[in-house]
Amino acid sequence: MTTTARVRYACDVPEQTTLLQVPPLPARLTDLRPPVWIGIGVWFAAFVVLLVARLGFHAGPSTVWLWTCFTGWVLGVIGLGVIYWQRRAARGGSRSAQRVD
Numbered sequence: 001m002t003t004t005a006r007v008r009y010a011c012d013v014p015e016q017t018t019l020l021q022v023p024p025l026p027a028r029l030t031d032l033r034p035p036v037w038i039g040i041g042v043w044f045a046a047f048v049v050l051l052v053a054r055l056g057f058h059a060g061p062s063t064v065w066l067w068t069c070f071t072g073w074v075l076g077v078i079g080l081g082v083i084y085w086q087r088r089a090a091r092g093g094s095r096s097a098q099r100v101d
Helices: 033-056 061-090
Strands: none
Touching: 033 061
16 A cells, blocks of 8 residues: 655645744855955965976976866856955846845
C-alpha cells in the first residue's frame, strides 16, 4: 500500500491561517563587498609571491600560475566595479537595478 504526500501551497492555506513571515537577512550577510575584497587580496598576494619567486630567484612555477593569479585579481576588480555600479543604480532608483531589501 503506497501513500502519496500532498504538497501544500500558499494558495491552499485557508484564509484564517496566517503564514509565517521569514525575517530579512542581516545586511552583513547580504553585503558582497567584504568577500570580494578578500578574494582580490588573496589573488594579488599570490601574484606578488609568484612574481618575486619567478623574477627574484629565477625559480618557481610556470608562467601559467602567474597569469592565473593576475587574471583572478583583474576579474575581482571588475566584479567589485559591477557591485558598486549596481548599488549606485539601486540608490538612484533604476528599475533594472538589483536590490537587496
